[in-house]
Amino acid sequence: MPELRQNMATKEWVIIATERAERPDGFVQSEALSITGDQPTFDPTCPFCPGNEELDLEIECWPERDVWQTRVVHNKFPALSKDDPLTRKFDGVHRWISGAGHHEIVVDHPKHNTTWALMAPNEIHAVLEMFQRRGWSIREDERVEQIIYFKNHGHRAGASLKHTHSQIIALPIVPTNIRQRLEEARRYFDDYGQNVFRVMVENELGLGERILVESKHFVAFVLYAAPAPFHTWIIPRQQSISFLYAQPEELADLAEVLVNVLRRLYFGLRDPSYNLIIRSAPVKEISNDYYQWYITIVPRLSYAAGFELGSGMFINPTLPEGCADFLRKVKI
Numbered sequence: 042m043p044e045l046r047q048n049m050a051t052k053e054w055v056i057i058a059t060e061r062a063e064r065p066d067g068f069v070q071s072e073a074l075s076i077t078g079d080q081p082t083f084d085p086t087c088p089f090c091p092g093n094e095e096l097d098l099e100i101e102c103w104p105e106r107d108v109w110q111t112r113v114v115h116n117k118f119p120a121l122s123k124d125d126p127l128t129r130k131f132d133g134v135h136r137w138i139s140g141a142g143h144h145e146i147v148v149d150h151p152k153h154n155t156t157w158a159l160m161a162p163n164e165i166h167a168v169l170e171m172f173q174r175r176g177w178s179i180r181e182d183e184r185v186e187q188i189i190y191f192k193n194h195g196h197r198a199g200a201s202l203k204h205t206h207s208q209i210i211a212l213p214i215v216p217t218n219i220r221q222r223l224e225e226a227r228r229y230f231d232d233y234g235q236n237v238f239r240v241m242v243e244n245e246l247g248l249g250e251r252i253l254v255e256s257k258h259f260v261a262f263v264l265y266a267a268p269a270p271f272h273t274w275i276i277p278r279q280q281s282i283s284f285l286y287a288q289p290e291e292l293a294d295l296a297e298v299l300v301n302v303l304r305r306l307y308f309g310l311r312d313p314s315y316n317l318i319i320r321s322a323p324v325k326e327i328s329n330d331y332y333q334w335y336i337t338i339v340p341r342l343s344y345a346a347g348f349e350l351g352s353g354m355f356i357n358p359t360l361p362e363g364c365a366d367f368l369r370k371v372k373i
C-alpha cells in the first residue's frame with residue numbers, strides 16, 4: 042500500500058509509492074554512460090585544469106599557486122555581484138533588492154577526472170577547510186545574510202563543467218526555504234523543549250535500519266521521509282547551528298564520512314548525478330538551541346514533474362529502508 046511520510050524537522054510530506062516500487066538496484070546507471078574515473082586526467086580546454094588557470098578570476102589557492110590542491114575563483118558569470126551596493130525598493134506592490142552578494146567556485150582538485158567519491162579523505166578535508174575559510178571571509182561583508190555551500194555532480198544535477206568543483210553563494214536575504222526550516226525547528230523546541238534534529242538522530246540510531254555511516258562526530262542516514270531514492274542527511278552529533286563553527290577534528294571526521302557515503306553511491310549506482318548542500322543557519326545568528334547545521338545529498342535519479350510543482354510534495358518509488366540496506370552492502 043502507498044504511504045505518506047512526514048519529515049519531522051521540515052514538516053514536509055512525501056508519498057512512498059510502494060505499489061510502483063522499484064528495487065534500489067533498478068537505479069544503477071547505464072553501462073553506456075562514461076563514469077568520472079574513466080575520463081582523461083587532463084583536458085587542454087578545461088579552465089580548471091592546472092596550466093589553464095584564469096588568473097584574473099582567482100581569489101585563493103591552497104597550499105600555494107604552483108602546487109595548489111584546491112583553488113577558489115570568482116564565477117565568470119556570477120548570479121550575484123560582489124561590487125554592487127545593497128539597495129532596496131518597494132513601490133507598494135513589488136519588492137526589489139539589488140543583486141549584491143558573492144558567487145565563488147571552489148575547484149576541488151587539480152585532476153580533471155576525479156570527484157569526491159574518488160578523492161582521499163585528506164583532499165576532501167582541504168575542500169571543507171576552504172569552504173570554512175571562504176565562509177568566514179564572506180561573513181565579514183555586512184550585506185550578507187545567508188551563505189549556501191553546494192556541489193552539483195553530473196549533468197542531471199546541473200553541473201556544466203566536468204572538472205570537480207563546488208560553489209559558494211552568499212545572499213543579501215534569508216530564503217523562504219531556510220526560514221521555514223528555522224521556524225519549524227523553533228516550533229518543535231517550544232512544544233517539546235528538544236532540538237528536533239537531535240531527536241531525529243537518536244531515533245535513527247535506535248532503529249538502525251536507515252543508517253549508512255556512524256562516526257565519532259557524525260551520523261549519515263537515508264531519510265525516513267526521503268523525497269527521492271537514496272536522499273541522505275549527514276548530521277553532526279554535537280549541536281551547532283552553523284558549519285562555520287565546525288571544529289578542525291569534526292571537519293577531518295566529516296571528510297571520512299563523506300568519502301564513505303559518496304563511494305557507496307559511486308560504486309553502488311555507477312556514478313549517479315547528485316547535489317550536495319551544506320545547510321547552515323543565517324550568518325548573523327550566533328547560537329541557539331533549536332537549529333542544527335547538516336548536509337543533504339540528493340542523487341538525481343528521477344525528474345520532478347507536474348505533481349511535484351503542484352503540491353511541493355515528492356513521490357518516491359523506493360522504500361528508504363531498502364535504499365539504505367542496498368548502500369550498506371556496497372563494497373567500497
Ligand SMILES: [Zn+2]
Pocket residue numbers: 083084087088089090152153204
Ligand atoms: Zn579540468
